[in-house]
Amino acid sequence: MTLDTVKRALETPGERLPYAELGMKDDEYQRVREILGRRPTGSELAIYSVMWSEHCSYKSSKVHLRQFGTKAPKSEALLVGMGENAGVVDIGDGWAATFKIESHNHPSYVEPHQGAATGVGGIVRDIMSMGARPIAVMDSLRFGGATQPDTRRVLPGVVEGIGGYGNCLGLPNIGGEVVFDPCYIGNPLVNALCVGLLRKDQIKLATAPGPGNKVVLFGARTGADGIGGASVLASATFEEESQAKRPAVQVGDPFMEKLLIECCLELYQADVVVGIQDLGAAGVSCATTELAAKGTGGMRVNLNLVPLRDPTLRPEEILMSESQERMMAVVAPDDIPAFMAICDKWDVPATVIGEVTDTGRLVMTWDGDVIVDIPPGTAADEGPVYERPLVEPAGQTALNAAGPCRLPRPTTGAELRQTLLALLGSPNLASKEWVTSQYDRYVRGNTVLAQPADAGMLRISEVMPGAQDTDRGIALATDGNGRYAKLDPYTGAQLALAEAYRNVAVSGASPLAVTNCLNFGSPEDPEVMWQFAEAVRGLADACRTLGVPVTGGNVSFYNQTGTDAIHPTPVVGVLGVIDDVSRRVRPGFVADDLRVVLLGE
Amino acid sequence: MSAARVGIVTFPGTLDDQDAARAVRLAGAEAVPLWHADRDLRGVDAVFLPGGFSYGDYLRCGAISRFAPLMDELIPAARGGLPVLGTCNGFQILCEAHLLPGALTRNAGLHYVCRDQRIRVENTDTAWTCEFAPGQEIVLPIKHGEGRYVADAATLAVLESEGRVVFRYAGGNPNGSLGDIAGITNEAGNIVGLMPHPEHAVEELTGAPSVDGRGFFTSILKRLVNA
Amino acid sequence: MARVIVDVMLKPEILDPQGRAIAGALPRLGFSGVSAVRQGKRFELELDGPADEAALSDVRKMAETLLANTVIEDFSIKVEE
Amino acid sequence: MARVIVDVMLKPEILDPQGRAIAGALPRLGFSGVSAVRQGKRFELELDGPADEAALSDVRKMAETLLANTVIEDFSIKVEE
């Protein structure tokens, strides 16, 4: 196979590249050609195709998500808002919390255990990359009907994957949801949330400033995991092709991730990190372009130096590999020995693969030849933006007209009994202990509330050295209801927020900030796009009313099989703070002779 | 008199070391961190091998940790009478290191299980249980996927006849352990291993809905002071 | 009454964290000379009848649907003499 | 460069819940004719050199001390041709 170098691209301008197979549209490919003033090399195409995929570029959702910023209420607590790996909020006494929820829906359908496990792994690395110690996880799950055969395949694997990965990292699972509905049968939803703690003055950002600084790749070696997955697996329907793509699933190594966590915390402690980025779906492509774009603007990378698990990988594949448990840091040359010593202590492989420059170009070489030479911002920030058409779904009015008043009502005692039994026996109301008992809620001893409480709560005084003097705690809840959102996505999104907000409030904490995971069908379907636009508008309006900013989140499109989309399912996570964690409110009646008061209508 | 010093071992992948240290401190002893790669017990009076997923629980739980440099020091010291407590992964490591007989295998239900579990204290002569009453029932969290205690019939008979079954599950066996065994001791009674987590049951605010775990730490303190 | 063995291994391109951890531990135990370790599963199936073609075709189906996760694993079948 | 296989199985007297669960699931999936299943582990070791006597004696030590827990497991070693 000939190496497609920049030199070769200039010499063979007419060569056709498989951009369509990589999920790139004609006009998008044309734009790449305009940006570069020539055809891209295969490696450059790999970078643009993953960075401009729906998954990484938010090209269909961007115009709507802006409302989270424009309508955001004034909040003194917000330290880092949307656009970074995760939002950071001030929780008082010099401490900050960072949290985010993210989907791993499609991979969890293809391989439930590994898909869900790597979903947890990914969100945990996002939290680590902000400079925080990850301290807890939550999971919001949607499956097909409880009696549908595929649910039997998907659910146990997903729960095992989330438990196996989170338990091994020592992150208590402090809450979540399990919902069954036939609309999710071919498209289960696996949304994982992670929260971390850090000193307010020690926030880390994904940036590569300072020419001469070194670029270090550390963590697992790069293998053929999920090659092509970022653009193909994560953001396109997979129905027919799924068989062929299956070998491309990523496998998680939670032990490596645990070592990475402890290693990163020690690196932060030693103050030897200038900028840091986790390697998510778009791997080395994403980390290099984003770090470079947010720093001095240039970077030089020798791809031959990337440590490989599979020595036959080509540069294009290295750029697209989704191998898990990897991070990229920017380190001052003088700090390299200290950096390497800490990685060595934790048995974490680390390799200098390049350095920061002031050329404004991201340049990569392979066997001495230049194979990538691009302005990094064009891949990281200047992806396509679509104003997709919106149409209210044809049956929307009829759907709303068919209200519950049309259903037969129980009239006799026996019928009431039947109804009650049916409700109690329904999987959505039944105990979720089969799931929650597979999750460690106690590990590290800071869990104040977990199941069956409405919100999870953690004390922070013993999370990290130096926090002993604070009495504060944080509370978190996630909620969502696809049936409400289907009836009225605007109000449905608001109800999801209101529920999570209330769940945090009843624990005794004050809600502070919001994260969200927006699970929808195909954005190319105007009716789905309408649902999406309405849900975002509703959530942004409700956040303004309640005075809590959205600090980050994730959009998952293409949750559909053929033309059947899932119910629009915005899942909302709310983070709150309690001044004195010993004053938390427990669920249930905690003593005799207490009065019961009903608040609200 | 200086406080008793209890070493807390951290392997790569250990999770409950922080909880273990907290429990030791709450009891009034000094928690001394011990690092797996150091051949140094730092002169501690007792050692706590906490739970977690050392080396990811890969191969078999505890199988790789057993070979840590620190274990080269700990194994002879334990044989010589140093009090050692292993909980969960720590228990697995003690079995893999042959400091305790038998082995811990996959839960009979084939799932990881986290729950508050009733446990009966069967032996109050060990270094770690002398503050409990014989037959006392306590509640401690369990959280493991491989906690099913097995041993051959002869070993089980010896354990039973010598009263070396220290803890038994009560109110339901969560993992299929033979004889409902939750924890055992060596002949001398200085080494105790159990699957449940006393270090997660020492505070009102966090952990299990009990503070029954405190008894382990008051026991060892009493033993060390009287020694 | 025959015994059939089904060996299930992760596909070569799939990460094997367990194998890697074992390979990493060997030098610390004083063993050199092993360059890679992969860990898989071995199933021993006792058949009621002989391991004839029909039985083996059944075993193949069991391996595909239950014993191996063919998304990430390969399997091989052999009859034990 | 040789490949050596170490098979590790639970001793016959030790209950194997995984094998039992599989044996129990087979009839539900429509498979009859399997009377028992046992699940064990298979390790593939790539040696730097040939699988000569010295190397195999090393592998035997690895199996005894690390790959198998001889309290509950038996192992067998074979060289792959």
Ligand SMILES: Nc1ncnc2c1ncn2[C@@H]1O[C@H](COP(=O)(O)OP(=O)(O)O)[C@@H](O)[C@H]1O
């Ligand atoms: N997937 C999950 N992961 C973690 N905790 C969960 C999950 N599903 C439910 N829980 C927890 O179990 C408890 C009961 O959940 P649920 O039955 O949904 O109650 P509710 O209807 O009050 O939210 C809650 O504390 C919830 O956080």
